[in-house]
Amino acid sequence: MTRTLIRNGTFVTVNDEAPLVRGFMGFDNDTIIYLSDKEPDASVPFDVIMDGTNKLYMPGLVNTHCHAAMSLLRGYGDDLALQVWLQEKMWPNEAKFTGEDVRWGTLLSILEMIKGGTTSFVDMYDHMNEVAQAVELSGMRGCLTRGAIGLCPPDVQEQKLQEAIQFAKDWHGKADGRITTMMSPHAPYTCPPDFIEKFVQAAHDLDLPMHTHMSETLHEVLENEKQYGLRPVDHLAKLGLFSRPSLVAHAVHLTDREIETLREHNVHVSHNPGSNLKLASGVARVPDLLKAGVLVSLGTDSSASNNNLDMFEEMRLAALIHKGVSGDPLAVPATEALKLGTVNGAKSIWLDRVGTLAVGMKADFIALDVDQAHFLPKSDYVSHIVYSASAKDVTDVFVDGKQIVRGGEALTLDEERIKYEAQRRFELLTN
């Protein structure tokens, strides 16, 4: 049992009741037990004392949509038309991905994520045992799911479904509870209706949530209407997907009625501003989703379409683009963007004790070095986090009270090995 106390810290809690605390935070193993501007009295002894001078502490960031292994294709074939990029660069190389590729690509992404302050992420990919092992090793949290494309013969469909079920069973609740799982038909435009229904049934059987891509491009929405007579939201609702707790990624092209349907079914939306801009998919109606009461969080998508995994940038993009596009300087203020990147992300993947700093919450938190020009003057730290900070400002990262990054160095991962192997896998794939 270890009780740790941080002194002289500045804590941006993302807790409306006490948004800014200057002073002390204590945690006992995985749980925050003290948070106050006053020093705790001696009746609560602490084993470890840390000095938080010049550090800003905040909840760890939650990335609610990623395909981590695709970092192996970062910068490979950028600035091509979408279909050329997908058909000539991404799909042929992804088809060649072995377990080894997924392992090193995922580790490269996890290395970048934890050093940049992301403590939890959603991953949807293939060879998921490799992903789960990487998450277990890293010390971060993962909400993981075998994403299945159903454009294949029935026996391959069945094999993918069984793989997804087996993975979900094997890993749900593992790594001291840091890993949870979901069921994921890849998207309405890549999965026949009956294939989606089988995933929904499996999610019922296993009592798991659903994750899928939805309404990322206008083209796919129009094709869905043409093929099924319904836009994607009604189509997925009809297939029963929203009868399970659900997280959908993108949701760029929505009507008012679709927004209302998402709210009625309490569907969570992962907004991916960087990826949506880079792939020219459009600008999601985030201010309208928030106004309707839909739970919105942030995802990077893969670093092949982003091209980094810096969640500070996603918060900043969310705070900037909706102002610029709507003409309303009050759209998605910094306080809201910070919630999208932290507590909303945690709620979106059903982590009730993650995403804010408060007594009783999990000790998932990060520290930023704020003794730098771009954090001055000391005017408004929420503004500074959202409008000025970057992943590179993160110095320390804790998950479940365990430190996994110290002074910018990953403690759980072999950085040199990961960088070497990732480069090697890229060369083997593309040469």
Add this chain to the structure above:
Amino acid sequence: MTRTLIRNGTFVTVNDEAPLVRGFMGFDNDTIIYLSDKEPDASVPFDVIMDGTNKLYMPGLVNTHCHAAMSLLRGYGDDLALQVWLQEKMWPNEAKFTGEDVRWGTLLSILEMIKGGTTSFVDMYDHMNEVAQAVELSGMRGCLTRGAIGLCPPDVQEQKLQEAIQFAKDWHGKADGRITTMMSPHAPYTCPPDFIEKFVQAAHDLDLPMHTHMSETLHEVLENEKQYGLRPVDHLAKLGLFSRPSLVAHAVHLTDREIETLREHNVHVSHNPGSNLKLASGVARVPDLLKAGVLVSLGTDSSASNNNLDMFEEMRLAALIHKGVSGDPLAVPATEALKLGTVNGAKSIWLDRVGTLAVGMKADFIALDVDQAHFLPKSDYVSHIVYSASAKDVTDVFVDGKQIVRGGEALTLDEERIKYEAQRRFELLTN
């Protein structure tokens, strides 16, 4: 006389004839004399040899619109309606700015800029002697101008004009040529026509270019039409402003005909995507400007409306938002965004020997540490610079062949003093 050779470097030159060089770059005092994948022969002796392993070298970034002193108000009153922010937060505090405030605010910005790889910037503000002294001390380049608002009695107008003229005369070509000057009526909506004409006349007399804000908000464009019967471009053309070499900031709201007029007069446009988004001014027609052949560069605007001075972010925003808003994934590709932030910026402020790496060019260049997860795999360094890098990746900065940042540390400025004084000035201003 010092001849320096960098070995084992990767050079992104922004020179179309040899965009990527892996090997050697030599410079003699302020000028690049060698750039090749082959080692120079012994007939050219070098006094200093530097190792460039794991470093990516590129031209220094050029920020073509800034009000550096306003960093003192970073994060002060964010997320308010534009008029409330201006009238209650910015203007009353700026009115209180003394020379001391401008000195420390400017130094705070210059510290952030040089550490982040910006080697040249445009500054438009008041107390410009302080700004020029800060630039001289820092070792960076500045294209500086006393911005004058003409909404004041004739004697105050005249005083501002004389101040602007005196400053321009005193500092043009100073600091070993690193400082140049311009004439700047603040904006059409803050300057009566005859006041603008006086600045144009002074620019003719002194043979200097012009800099002004133009068409930042739709509101100001409509007001200009109402007041003068002309949109801002025709209005400024009529007042003779474009008879001088001109750089205009923002240019968000333009008609096709205005774009054509800007091209005809060879007016340079400083695109400020971060500031335009944050202040909800809109999205400039950058793809159309580029297609028309207008010289477009990038500016941060002040860190009160950005909120940092990271030019990598401005390149990334320029590359992302125009794709997302236009629906064209080929809009402003990374190669173009990199030019906007480097060679176009240099040309925009009439620096012909800055902005690319090539023999005969000035040794204004920066190094990035690319031995990091977000720069892997080694697929496309232009993509990595634009879509993945940040100011915090910069390790070394050279201007005129003199090193001003080494291993992330500013060599010319007293960082601790600047941070202390900037915070103190903020507290004095706002308490």
